[in-house]
Amino acid sequence: MDYIPAKTILQKVKFDGNLWFGIDYNINLYKGCNHGCIYCDSRSARYFIDDFDRVRVKENGLGILAKELGRKIPKGVIGLGAMSDSYNPYEKKLQVTRGALELIETYGFGVSLETKSDLITRDIDILKRISEKSSCIIKLSITASDDVLARKIEPSASLSSKRFAAIRKLSDNGIFAGILLMPVLPLITDSDENIINIVNLAHEHGAKFIYSLFGVTLRDVQRDHFFEKLAQYFPELEREYFTMYGNRYQCNVPDMARKQALFAAECEKYGILYRMADIVAGYKQVNSEPEQLRLF
Numbered sequence: 001m002d003y004i005p006a007k008t009i010l011q012k013v014k015f016d017g018n019l020w021f022g023i024d025y026n027i028n029l030y031k032g033c034n035h036g037c038i039y040c041d042s043r044s045a046r047y048f049i050d051d052f053d054r055v056r057v058k059e060n061g062l063g064i065l066a067k068e069l070g071r072k073i074p075k076g077v078i079g080l081g082a083m084s085d086s087y088n089p090y091e092k093k094l095q096v097t098r099g100a101l102e103l104i105e106t107y108g109f110g111v112s113l114e115t116k117s118d119l120i121t122r123d124i125d126i127l128k129r130i131s132e133k134s135s136c137i138i139k140l141s142i143t144a145s146d147d148v149l150a151r152k153i154e155p156s157a158s159l160s161s162k163r164f165a166a167i168r169k170l171s172d173n174g175i176f177a178g179i180l181l182m183p184v185l186p187l188i189t190d191s192d193e194n195i196i197n198i199v200n201l202a203h204e205h206g207a208k209f210i211y212s213l214f215g216v217t218l219r220d221v222q223r224d225h226f227f228e229k230l231a232q233y234f235p236e237l238e239r240e241y242f243t244m245y246g247n248r249y250q251c252n253v254p255d256m257a258r259k260q261a262l263f264a265a266e267c268e269k270y271g272i273l274y275r276m277a278d279i280v281a282g283y284k285q286v287n288s289e290p291e292q293l294r295l296f
């Protein structure tokens with residue numbers, strides 16, 4: 001494991017946090033990710049992460065974070081996992097993400113974490129405690145209901161079935177957990193069957209929400225990597241992608257409106273939240289209940 005120097009860890013978000021799970025801050029304690037998702041946007045040139053598949057950890061990241069959280073700054077929800085998965089295989093031993101969650105709990109902040117690893121269940125004890133006093137939302141990123149397909153497009157992440165099992169455990173422990181169903185890859189994961197299966201499995205495993213965008217964005221080196229993998233695993237689709245999208249950045253799934261309607265109807269059938277505003281209101285409301293009760 002290589003260590004890299006860092007001056008700051010905590011970053012105030014520069015956009016309206018309500019558009020992305022109500023976050024106020026972002027932290028990344030790792031740089032790079034070795035889960036190998038063929039569509040990963042974080043490998044784009046705009047993020048300046050060289051050798052993206054090699055995970056590095058920020059030197060004294062927890063010490064810096066402790067100082068930053070100890071300052072007089074407004075409390076809020078801290079996002080983890082935006083640029084690299086917080087539960088990469090090294091986390092099992094290093095426990096850097098666990099350390100960050102402990103600090104988040106100590107200093108009274110909330111958390112919004114996304115991952116493709118069932119290692120998150122190791123930290124249920126801390127997540128429960130954060131949930132009891134602040135806002136806490138956990139997103140398992142799942143794009144394929146079928147483990148064989150998931151293994152092709154997310155080769156080193158936990159199998160989808162294990163990610164669903166993690167949602168079950170989190171939900172059983174009272175933690176507001178659900179699914180990030182994005183990207184939806186045209187002609188690969190956009191079948192009605194995959195969409196319906198994911199919503200059904202979400203329901204069976206106690207997911208509170210699913211957030212989806214029906215397409216994928218492709219640019220510069222990320223696009224090159226995606227097409228390389230397309231040629232390797234789905235050679236029959238290479239020409240179709242070129243014909244349908246050329247060099248376009250935003251690649252929506254064909255028949256998008258009908259698929260979105262199907263997804264929405266399936267979610268409504270089970271009472272699963274799927275609009276961002278409802279999801280944010282849902283988890284912040286759940287987490288504010290103890291506070292309201294204390295007032296009474």
Ligand code: SF4
Pocket residue numbers: 033034035036037039040041042082083084085116157
């Ligand atoms: S887990 Fe997330 S950060 Fe890591 S490769 Fe996959 S999409 Fe990228």
